[in-house]
Amino acid sequence: MIDAALRREFEAALGADAVLSDPLQLRTYECDGLTGFREVPALVVLPRSTEEVAAAVSLCAREGLPFVARGAGTGLSGGAVPVAQGVVVSLARMRQVLELDPEDRRMVLQPGVTNAEISRVAAPHGLYYAPDPSSQVVCTIGGNVAENSGGAHCVKYGFTVHHVTGLRVVLPDGSVADLGGDAPESPGPDLRGLFIGSEGTLGIATEITVRLLRVPETVRTLVADFPTVEAAGEAVSAIMASGIVPAAVEMLDSLAIEACEAAVHAGYSLETTAALVVELDGMEHECDEQFERVVALCHEKGTSHVRIATTDAERALIWKGRKAAFAAVGRISPDYFVQDGVVPRTRLSEALTRIAEMSRTEGLRVANVFHAGDGNLHPLVLFDEQAGEAERAERLAAEIAEMCVELGGSLSGEHGIGLDKACSMPEMFGETDLAVMRRLRTAFDPDALANPGKVLPTPRLCGEAPGRYRPHPLEAAGVIERW
Amino acid sequence: MVSEEPPGSLRESGPSTPAHGGAPHASASPSAGTPAAGTGELPTRVRPSGLAEAADALTDAASARRTVLIEGAGTALEWGAPVAAPDVVVETSGLDRLISHAPEDWTVGVEAGMPLTRLQELLAPAGQWLPVDPPTASGGATLGGLLACGDAGPRRLKYGGVGDLVIGATLVLPDGTVARSGGDVIKNVAGYDLAKLMAGSLGAFGLVARLNLRVHPLPEATVTLALEADDAARALDAARAVLRSPLEPVAVEWDGRQVLIRFQGTAESAAARARLAPEIPGLAAARALDSEAEQAAWRRLSERTRGEDGETVLRAATSPARLPRLAERLRELTEDTPVEARLLSGLAQGLHTVVLSGGDAAQHAACLTAWRDAVYEAGGSATLRRRREGVDEAADAWGPAPSALAVLRSLKRQFDPGGRCAPGRFAPWF
Numbered sequence: 001m002i003d004a005a006l007r008r009e010f011e012a013a014l015g016a017d018a019v020l021s022d023p024l025q026l027r028t029y030e031c032d033g034l035t036g037f038r039e040v041p042a043l044v045v046l047p048r049s050t051e052e053v054a055a056a057v058s059l060c061a062r063e064g065l066p067f068v069a070r071g072a073g074t075g076l077s078g079g080a081v082p083v084a085q086g087v088v089v090s091l092a093r094m095r096q097v098l099e100l101d102p103e104d105r106r107m108v109l110q111p112g113v114t115n116a117e118i119s120r121v122a123a124p125h126g127l128y129y130a131p132d133p134s135s136q137v138v139c140t141i142g143g144n145v146a147e148n149s150g151g152a153h154c155v156k157y158g159f160t161v162h163h164v165t166g167l168r169v170v171l172p173d174g175s176v177a178d179l180g181g182d183a184p185e186s187p188g189p190d191l192r193g194l195f196i197g198s199e200g201t202l203g204i205a206t207e208i209t210v211r212l213l214r215v216p217e218t219v220r221t222l223v224a225d226f227p228t229v230e231a232a233g234e235a236v237s238a239i240m241a242s243g244i245v246p247a248a249v250e251m252l253d254s255l256a257i258e259a260c261e262a263a264v265h266a267g268y269s270l271e272t273t274a275a276l277v278v279e280l281d282g283m284e285h286e287c288d289e290q291f292e293r294v295v296a297l298c299h300e301k302g303t304s305h306v307r308i309a310t311t312d313a314e315r316a317l318i319w320k321g322r323k324a325a326f327a328a329v330g331r332i333s334p335d336y337f338v339q340d341g342v343v344p345r346t347r348l349s350e351a352l353t354r355i356a357e358m359s360r361t362e363g364l365r366v367a368n369v370f371h372a373g374d375g376n377l378h379p380l381v382l383f384d385e386q387a388g389e390a391e392r393a394e395r396l397a398a399e400i401a402e403m404c405v406e407l408g409g410s411l412s413g414e415h416g417i418g419l420d421k422a423c424s425m426p427e428m429f430g431e432t433d434l435a436v437m438r439r440l441r442t443a444f445d446p447d448a449l450a451n452p453g454k455v456l457p458t459p460r461l462c463g464e465a466p467g468r469y470r471p472h473p474l475e476a477a478g479v480i481e482r483w
Numbered sequence: 484m485v486s487e488e489p490p491g492s493l494r495e496s497g498p499s500t501p502a503h504g505g506a507p508h509a510s511a512s513p514s515a516g517t518p519a520a521g522t523g524e525l526p527t528r529v530r531p532s533g534l535a536e537a538a539d540a541l542t543d544a545a546s547a548r549r550t551v552l553i554e555g556a557g558t559a560l561e562w563g564a565p566v567a568a569p570d571v572v573v574e575t576s577g578l579d580r581l582i583s584h585a586p587e588d589w590t591v592g593v594e595a596g597m598p599l600t601r602l603q604e605l606l607a608p609a610g611q612w613l614p615v616d617p618p619t620a621s622g623g624a625t626l627g628g629l630l631a632c633g634d635a636g637p638r639r640l641k642y643g644g645v646g647d648l649v650i651g652a653t654l655v656l657p658d659g660t661v662a663r664s665g666g667d668v669i670k671n672v673a674g675y676d677l678a679k680l681m682a683g684s685l686g687a688f689g690l691v692a693r694l695n696l697r698v699h700p701l702p703e704a705t706v707t708l709a710l711e712a713d714d715a716a717r718a719l720d721a722a723r724a725v726l727r728s729p730l731e732p733v734a735v736e737w738d739g740r741q742v743l744i745r746f747q748g749t750a751e752s753a754a755a756r757a758r759l760a761p762e763i764p765g766l767a768a769a770r771a772l773d774s775e776a777e778q779a780a781w782r783r784l785s786e787r788t789r790g791e792d793g794e795t796v797l798r799a800a801t802s803p804a805r806l807p808r809l810a811e812r813l814r815e816l817t818e819d820t821p822v823e824a825r826l827l828s829g830l831a832q833g834l835h836t837v838v839l840s841g842g843d844a845a846q847h848a849a850c851l852t853a854w855r856d857a858v859y860e861a862g863g864s865a866t867l868r869r870r871r872e873g874v875d876e877a878a879d880a881w882g883p884a885p886s887a888l889a890v891l892r893s894l895k896r897q898f899d900p901g902g903r904c905a906p907g908r909f910a911p912w913f
């Protein structure tokens with residue numbers, strides 16, 4: 001319980017304007033981008049520095065209060081949903097770029113700096129920050145670290161974990177530690193790597209060192225239309241098998257295109273069943289050479305039309321259409337869920353066919369727009385809450401994620417497990433695996449105060465029954481054993 | 484635990500036999516060959532084949548409260564602080580199967596005792612490789628060893644280290660528990676990534692039994708340019724010039740005498756890069772090596788980084804800009820002493836290696852301690868990889884304790900509460 005005396009202690013540490021306890025104000029923190037989960041916290045604090053975060057967390061530790069870090073609240077797995085009676089530590093006031101070193105191509109950031117801001121600040125030096133989640137204009141680097149966020153370009157450039165070399169973190173006991181550093185090696189286990197993707201359950205990142213890349217000399221982008229989703233899938237496989245590593249390979253199906261066009265008029269064809277966005281970047285010479293091969297491969301696999309961006313503006317428009325896709329779906333449906341799952345790339349067609357079947361069975365439309373290059377699906381389940389379809393939609397979304405695991409993939413490629421999928425974790429991991437992950441969490445957070453109830457299933461949330469575990473296909477085929 | 488392999492079928496090679504083939508360095512390793520602490524006997528060597536046997540080996544050791552050293556090819560058993568003579572040495576050379584390879588998905592699954600060179604042979608026919616520069620000699624470094632060492636070659640600049648290429652892992656914890664994290668796909672954020680706990684763990688947190696890895700297409704061509712530079716500041720300038728250019732080098736290293744710049748791509752684009760590089764201001768003197776000279780140059784760099792018996796090798800990580808100052812400090816420390824110091828640096832990433840020869844152990848210890856202090860003052864960190872005999876008596880293997888020490892200790896307690904795995908490896912930290 002947070003009584004007036006304790007609240008005054010928070011105020012003394014952070015300043016009165018940095019502590020919110022008015023119910024109306026608290027309500028604005030009740031959910032993240034996945035609005036189905038809501039909980040009003042007891043208190044919200046808005047620290048400005050590592051010291052203030054440490055002070056707030058120390059008070060939580062002393063009082064045994066659970067706390068939840070919060071960036072921009074764009075998360076799509078309920079990761080930033082507050083804990084009842086707990087504290088939300090909002091990083092919204094920690095928006096400073098602490099250091100920019102163009103020679104060594106690194107930047108040190110406070111966690112509330114937005115993803116897009118990093119590249120904006122780096123741009124005058126010909127540098128940029130590679131991971132580019134579609135939410136980049138709003139989402140924070142702290143949230144990216146917590147989710148190990150990716151984006152359209154991670155098939156070539158990797159995820160957040162590949163671009164963050166060092167972290168200053170406030171541990172759940174309120175102490176401060178540096179993980180990693182300026183260079184990509186440090187003695188002992190890779191604590192930096194463990195922290196990235198831990199969804200706020202191991203502590204709060206307060207200073208983040210990122211490496212920057214030189215802006216590539218050339219970028220070439222095309223949109224290729226295909227008569228079937230399968231044909232588009234085959235083109236993806238052909239490109240990836242050719243030895244070319246594209247910067248991005250994205251797919252949109254007709255429903256997703258319809259939504260995007262309604263929202264931003266990006267020039268995608270309304271007649272086509274599937275469209276691929278393929279982007280190559282790098283040295284001009286090499287890009288041109290490989291781009292020709294990509295175009296040829298698209299034709300080989302039966303494209304009906306290839307549109308090549310000839311100006312930066314045209315390229316930007318293609319991406320605007322793609323990145324607006326989630327929100328655009330709001331144009332064609334009153335409500336929707338964004339699902340996130342991964343299948344081995346070679347099973348994309350199979351996965352899409354099964355999604356279509358499942359969609360028919362439930363009588364709900366599913367739009368597909370996704371990172372095809374790495375098999376990361378983002379099915380958008382469309383429904384009408386007013387018409388009582390929410391429960392069916394939720395079931396369908398969950399079934400799709402579980403199908404991904406069944407096909408040898410993963411429950412999540414980038415949005416995280418959070419609250420949403422914690423109870424599905426036993427679909428992917430055995431009891432022992434989860435118990436060992438729990439040991440790891442305990443090592444950082446013995447009292448389970450940092451974002452409790454996320455990532456790992458708990459009996460309170462998921463029931464006492466041990467989760468189902470379906471054998472991995474390789475296991476079923478006898479290639480690997482089960483433990 | 485369920486197992487498809489019959490339990491209790493461990494092949495123990497007994498105290499005196501130096502193991503089955505495939506672990507040539509085993510008996511020569513300093514710690515593994517000496518008598519076990521409590522018993523005064525040579526350690527028992529076990530060589531599990533397969534996950535089930537590996538789990539049995541660690542379960543058995545746990546129930547008998549015996550200390551354990553995990554050994555891959557034995558090429559880096561010296562890294563970190565010396566391990567007290569173990570009761571049991573678990574060799575991973577029997578964990579060498581290919582589990583799966585899905586060329587179109589860019590993934591491969593292997594047992595972690597497989598040597599890197601073997602994996603490359605298996606991947607090559609599909610036009611793929613694990614982008615870790617190959618240990619050049621016949622050392623046979625294993626994938627598990629590479630991960631546990633947190634090591635990577637020069638092309639880390641483009642691809643990251645081994646840990647960055649792991650997409651899934653199966654571990655056997657010191658108590659015999661088998662756990663899996665990650666998966667088989669190249670993008671996946673479900674659950675904690677236990678492989679990161681193993682990266683750099685130097686065998687002190689459990690055994691890596693299996694790894695799923697992301698593989699990459701083999702580059703069609705590579706080309707290397709060499710530029711004479713006997714001065715750190717000049718070398719750094721050259722590196723920065725090429726990094727500012729659009730040429731996208733995949734490795735930029737300095738061996739103390741010359742800067743090596745590597746490009747790759749299609750045959751045509753690699754050649755174009757080599758042609759364009761000397762036009763960059765400051766790189767006019769860079770000359771392209773023919774393919775034989777290229778191989779030789781990188782092999783020499785690898786050998787010079789690794790050092791030899793009797794030498795002391797320290798690896799340091801700082802921001803690249805610190806190099807000239809650190810080079811100067813090293814010169815000051817060795818001036819007027821019989822110690823000779825060689826400094827090499829991954830210029831783009833700030834990974835420096837110092838190799839000391841000449842002089843005696845006390846002088847090595849003094850030099851390494853003082854230079855390491857300079858590294859820490861520069862905001863960096865360091866790992867002792869090799870030492871002349873006697874250095875351990877005069878210098879700590881590790882520098883100042885990291886601010887995350889409490890977490891490291893707590894992890895050690897969670898994963899190896901008895902402190903039986905590689906005891907002493909991280910002394911005096913834990």
Ligand SMILES: Cc1cc2nc3c(=O)[nH]c(=O)nc-3n(C[C@H](O)[C@H](O)[C@H](O)COP(=O)(O)OP(=O)(O)OC[C@H]3O[C@@H](n4cnc5c(N)ncnc54)[C@H](O)[C@@H]3O)c2cc1C
Binds near residue numbers: 132133138
């Ligand atoms: C339209 C849209 C498109 C999206 N596209 C993508 C995409 O392409 N790729 C992708 O990966 N994701 C995408 N996302 C998901 C989301 O934007 C990312 O997960 C993002 O990283 C969340 O950042 P945030 O600042 O909003 O974090 P929040 O939602 O506030 O928090 C997310 C999690 O991080 C934790 N957290 C936040 N800050 C910190 C900190 N400083 N230290 C420790 N933990 C912290 C929270 O506790 C929570 O668990 C998209 C979301 C939307 C709404």
Ligand SMILES: Cc1cc2nc3c(=O)[nH]c(=O)nc-3n(C[C@H](O)[C@H](O)[C@H](O)COP(=O)(O)OP(=O)(O)OC[C@H]3O[C@@H](n4cnc5c(N)ncnc54)[C@H](O)[C@@H]3O)c2cc1C
Binds near residue numbers: 552
């Ligand atoms: C000639 C030569 C050249 C080299 N050049 C390069 C190079 O170009 N690029 C490069 O990346 N590296 C290079 N290396 C160094 C290489 O990183 C190490 O030698 C290698 O990582 C060690 O592998 P190993 O199997 O010999 O491990 P070992 O020496 O057997 O063990 C090293 C450490 O890892 C632990 N360990 C080993 N296996 C496991 C496991 N399965 N699970 C948990 N812990 C384990 C051990 O306990 C020990 O602490 C080179 C090495 C040699 C010998």
